[in-house]
Amino acid sequence: MNATDRTPADLLRSALVADPGRPLVTFYDDATGERVELSVATFANWVAKTANLLQGDLSAGPGDRVALLLPAHWQTAVWLIACASVGAVADVAGDPAAADVVVSGPDSLEAARACRGERVALALRPLGGRFPRPPEGFADYAVEVPGQGDRFVPFAPVDPEEPALVVAGAEYSGDEVVRRAVADSAPLGLTGPGARLLSGLPYDTWDGLSAGLYAPLAAGGSVVLCRNADRLDEEGFAKRVESERVTAVHR
Template sequence: MNATDRTPADLLGSALAADPVRPLVTFYDDATGERVELSVATFANWVAKTANLLQDELSVEPGDRVALLLPVHWQTAVWLLACASVGVVADVAGDPAAADVVVSGPDPESLSAARGCSGPRVALALRPLGGRFPQPPEGFADYAVEVPGQGDRFVPYGRVDPEEPALIVAGREFSGAEVVERARAEASGLGLTGPGARVLSGLSYDTWEGLRAGLYGPLAVGGSVVLCRHLGLLGESALDTRVESERVSVIAR
């Protein structure tokens, strides 16, 4: 965390400079038993590759809108930060017909809705270890096929303006600066007291509260997140065990 950070991408850059090897995002899917842990450096590498995919392959420009039809997932967090890196608007659960690019998860309902976008369409299989679709959905690029060959470093073609729109969630638009400022201002109320804070979040990403607890808040204070999909399937005893083993300091659910 750096006082001069103005965008979510700046926050990630500061985290990378401060301690690249510490955990940043730990993901659980309690429907499948999947667990993935990403250090700051590994997460930042995925963000850089995805930002290069957006800028070079999908030809997005600052101000373009990317509809994210994705569940809470570590790859969704990657896309949110990649959009911030390029300067495009991440429209969470947004209308594909109004978007320049759409990014969909593998469920048929999302894929059907995503076909309303006249621009590029990307599909995420959301398989363990970032695996590919056995058969990519027709009309979609398979993210797991496209992203590995992208560059490991990202440099935007132009300066990203922190005052320009960066995020739309639940009908509310935020600039990059507003995301950072609000995440910082609300951190103490969430129980995030500073570096080392570790949040376990079972909240969806389709609200500001879910994004704050599951990504932006921890990033703003130099903390980390244990991101849980299908947390409701986990019993209280198992949850207590996870909280202890992951050294969680704050629970949001």
Template structure:
């Protein structure tokens, strides 16, 4: 099977089989001081649990649309791969009013209430913490996901030609996501990204490119709050080969 005949979820499974212990996503939130490092195995486990939540508890399946109202964050990356695993379309920043499921951070809860389907809220707190009180009309991701299964099997096979992602109003199949990311990626590199996830560039640099190339990403939120000296030290300590800020 050629790389472009695969979905992002296929590539994650291949990465897991090849080297489960290597870093895949390292996340910094410079507003809170949080640093989280996820190996391929840890990331894949979060994806499996989230896919089980999405397919099982939320009842989503191929052809359904998930409005993703989340910033660049390690949990957002997990949700995007979970959507690919189930076969639903991840609509980044998409209208929740026409979505089957909405996934929202704390800053977009009011907009997310337009969704007539299932609503999931993410507190985006350090260590994957939950909301002090679950927002009315939502389920709290941090409460629901830990009890989900560690292995995921889709109810229906997910083909590379099926719609997988909408970003910037452009819809892409799983194969097109992989093909475009392959064209963008720095093979085997460690990329530091301060770009948001609401454009293809941000998604490619901050997730899909490193996944397709066998590399890894240092994903930074609120990077504007750090000094040039701190950033330089991070680049050195994380052994960054390419910075995109």
């Protein structure tokens, strides 16, 4: 990161300048066998497209609340930084009825229908696949995002002092997210560029979000994000740690 970074989107821009080709997020789902690896450049491209969808098609802007009804997943990480890019508040597991936009996985569609604003559904299928049949009343993210622009410019400047994230009942500004992520880096074992943290924590607490995205991004490292890792036995887990060259584990 740079000393001038004050939002999560700033952290991603700095990572893109420093080393666009290095891994940033490696995602495993041990219920499906999926493995996806995104470099900084690829992750940033997904963020730009998602931010353009959010700002353009969904009409979200600074201060708007986006309820993220999503598990720990690489696409959730994309949405978190896309919200920060627009200036919208990422409300993790937030109340859809109080949100301007809701983004839902396949298991929370009924709850998401309480949102009176725009609704987006993610199938969370391997390789970002679409729903076989789009849920009624929702835009299918996998259908809508590919045609969005590869570069993003916010319509209005993002104020780092304004709310950017709500998780587990706590609200954080963009600047607070960055400062907390930096402070978490060393305790999490992210001691320098190239550090690689494996996280099996859910995304419903600050600790899970920090280990699973923000701290590795701030430290110039990367995260191996594991969903359903409890399905791995100890031998399988040890093999993953070795094969992925993990330097720190939190689960």
